[in-house]
Amino acid sequence: MVAIRNQESAASANRWIVGITGASGSIYGVRLIEELLKQRYEVHLVVTEAGWRVLKEELGWETTRRAEAVEKAFCANPTHGRLIFHPNGDIGASIASGSFRVQGMIIMPCSMGTLSSIAHGASNNLMTRAADVMLKEGRKLLIVPRETPLHAIHLENMLTLARLGVRIVPAMPAFYYKPQSMDEMVNFLVGKVLDNADIDHDLYRRWGDEQNGQSSPDHHR
Numbered sequence: 001m002v003a004i005r006n007q008e009s010a011a012s013a014n015r016w017i018v019g020i021t022g023a024s025g026s027i028y029g030v031r032l033i034e035e036l037l038k039q040r041y042e043v044h045l046v047v048t049e050a051g052w053r054v055l056k057e058e059l060g061w062e063t064t065r066r067a068e069a070v071e072k073a074f075c076a077n078p079t080h081g082r083l084i085f086h087p088n089g090d091i092g093a094s095i096a097s098g099s100f101r102v103q104g105m106i107i108m109p110c111s112m113g114t115l116s117s118i119a120h121g122a123s124n125n126l127m128t129r130a131a132d133v134m135l136k137e138g139r140k141l142l143i144v145p146r147e148t149p150l151h152a153i154h155l156e157n158m159l160t161l162a163r164l165g166v167r168i169v170p171a172m173p174a175f176y177y178k179p180q181s182m183d184e185m186v187n188f189l190v191g192k193v194l195d196n197a198d199i200d201h202d203l204y205r206r207w208g209d210e211q212n213g214q215s216s217p218d219h220h221r
Contacts, residue, residue: 012101015042022050023109023146031190037080046086088126095130104140119157146171167196
């Protein structure tokens with residue numbers, strides 16, 4: 001029995017749920033999944049209906065055969081981790097239950113509609129139910145909102161979640177490391193999310209790595 005429990009604990013530590021919603025910036029979620037699979041994590045993916053539309057419009061994904069599109073995008077490399085795709089309407093999926101143990105969930109990008117549903121406990125699909133499970137079980141939940149400008153309701157909803165321990169990581173690029181491409185800017189944000197998930201990575205150069213003792217950008221105020 002002890003061995004079984006140890007195996008379950010190891011499995012849950014290697015599992016993450018990733019959600020992609022209809023906010024612009026689906027490339028962030030795709031790049032996050034690529035990195036998690038590269039590090040051999042078990043990734044459980046759920047995408048909202050609006051998320052599928054954005055994947056088609058921004059990245060040219062085929063959205064009529066969704067399971068095949070996911071397999072084509074992520075499962076070509078046999079050395080990667082394991083990816084499990086869950087339809088958003090499958091409210092009986094494993095990730096809808098608190099008894100299915102995972103390390104946490106990352107919604108990247110997160111629309112204001114999904115964020116609002118989570119903040120108010122309205123778990124009416126698999127995405128919001130899985131997030132609700134993270135809250136009730138005390139597991140990590142990271143949300144990457146992508147909207148501008150923000151009105152008071154957006155801000156109040158974020159504050160509600162932040163007070164519950166949710167990590168809010170806005171999709172804000174940085175320029176102190178002098179990015180040379182769109183890929184570098186995407187990698188920076190994905191790296192910041194992984195930092196907040198306590199997952200090691202080498203997606204961007206950290207301040208001080210090659211700065212010859214220069215002070216932190218926080219000091220330049």
